Amino acid sequence: MNEKMITKLEILAESAKYDISCSSSGASRSNKGKGIGNAHKSGICHTFTADGRCVSLLKIMLTNYCMFDCAYCINRQSNDIPRAGFTPRELADLTIEFYRRNYIEGLFISSGIVRSPDHTMEKMIRVVKILRNEHGFNGYIHMKAIPGASNELIDQAGLLVDRMSVNLEIPTEENLKLLAPDKDHQSIYQPMRQIHQNLLENIEDRKKFRSTPKFVPAGQSTQVIIGATDESDKQILQLTSKLYKRPSMKRVYYSGFIPVNGYDKRLPVVQDVPRMRENRLYQADWLLRFYDFNVDEIVNDQHPDLDLTVDPKLAWAIRNPQYFPVDVNRDSYQKILRVPGIGVKSAKLIVMARRHRKLTFEALKRIGVVLKRAKFFVVCHEMKKFKLLDSSADYIRLTLQEPPLQEPSLLEDKQNNAPEQLAMGW
Structure with a gap:
């Protein structure tokens, strides 16, 4: 690889x-003896950094030139990078x-x-066509759909890739227009729909026709930036919840706001990424x-x-003592599932074992x-009753609260042990 390509x-x-x-998740694109690569739900190697970024994929931009000037984006037009x-x-x-x-x-x-959403989308599709048609590459591909791109290009891309994502970025239209004046929710929701x-x-x-190629078999995902604007957790x-009502929406990702640009009066002044x-x-x-x-x-x-x-889950249980204690030998799976300290797998095993x-x-x-955790909220055979009503909410909270995350300053985070995308070695 020459120096220009490395740069x-x-x-x-x-x-x-x-x-x-960009996390890969469950796409199955088998290799039928032709070409190279094989995307399978148990075949893609996942390696995640501490903040959830997937590093098993080549995570790359076609270009970081951009005609938009979103306040929160490192690649915005006005940045000198x-x-x-x-x-x-x-x-x-x-x-x-x-x-x-x-x-x-x-x-x-x-x-x-660059130039237009359609121009950019066409170039990205060209990359995937070369991979699929010329190289016979059957591995996992996730493409970022461009807001404003035509339906025809979305249709083309969906038959070539395993997953597509359209990032919402800012939860409300008002704040999106404040930070990203070139964008609006209509142009974002259109490709989602x-x-x-x-x-x-x-x-x-x-x-009806088994030979029909699959359209985005791994569904779609989106990302919301947390802490750049004043939306409450309830709004987010x-x-x-509305997005998950669409069967195609597989994941919503939450990205703590990182002030990657210089001072901008539209953005909050923060010292720590809101990781907690x-x-x-x-x-x-x-x-x-x-x-x-x-x-x-x-x-x-x-x-x-x-x-x-x-x-x-624990916060809900403390606020709702009337639902407890739950009898693990008698109560329904749905009630057992709501007990702090009992997960989906454990709840299913409890229902099976008590038979x-x-x-x-x-x-x-x-x-x-x-x-x-569970002892405050359950009753079982020959087990002392730890009723929530018998223990104050303050006591339970004090006993079970988690230590705060160690959040170094952004400068230290960047210089020392910040979770980073892995770099390729030569």
Whole structure:
């Protein structure tokens, strides 16, 4: 690889690292004896940094030139930073070269917007066409859809890639227009709806014609920036809940605001990335997807923001003593699932195990229940009752609250042990 290509790679990999919506997840694109690579739900090697970034993919921008001037973006037009761009063939060949060296299993491709959304989207599609059609590459590909791109280009891309994402960035239209005057929610939701509709139609077509190629088999994802604007956790989770009502939406990612640009009066002055809030939002997201909670149970008008001292499930349990104690030998799976310290797997094992014997303290421990938490909220055979009403909420909170995350200053974070996208070695 020549020096010019190495320089481009360094610039464009650095420019791409702030997009965290690139995790590969469950796509299956088999290799039928032709070409190279194989994307399978258990075949892609995942390596995540501490803040959730996936580093098993070549995470790269086609170019970091951009006609937009979003206040929160390192690649905004007004920034004085090194700029570079690959041709579609250069990026396709680079991906294959890294795959053959066993550096990567797939590709995450995004781009700054140059000339127009359609022009940018066409060049990204060209990269994928070269990979699929000329190199026979069957590995995982995630493409960032460009807001404002035509439906025809979204249709083309969806038949070539495994996942597409369109980042919302800012949860409310008002704040989006403040920080990204070139964007609006209509242009962002339009490709989201197009991907969703095409995916549903593709599923129906495949039921009739098995030879129909899959459309974004791994669905779509999006990213929301946390802390750049004044939205409450309630507003963010209400948005998340609406997005998850679409079967095509697989993940919403929460990215703590990092002040990567110079002073801008539109942005808050922060010293630390809100990692704890980011973590709590992911926990709340998990409750929405897997624990049958609704948004109003997690956050409401009285508690519009998540408690940073305890996780959302425990916070809900402390606020709702009337639901406890739960009898693990009698109560339903849904009630058991809401006990702090009992996860989905443990709840299922409890329901299975109690068919054969009465569950005791030791049995729950063997199943995998975190008794330090659960003991305040459950009743079981030959087990002392630890009723929430018998223990004050303050005592439970003090006993179970988590130590605060160690959040070094942004300068130290950058210089020392900040989670970073891995760099390629030569």
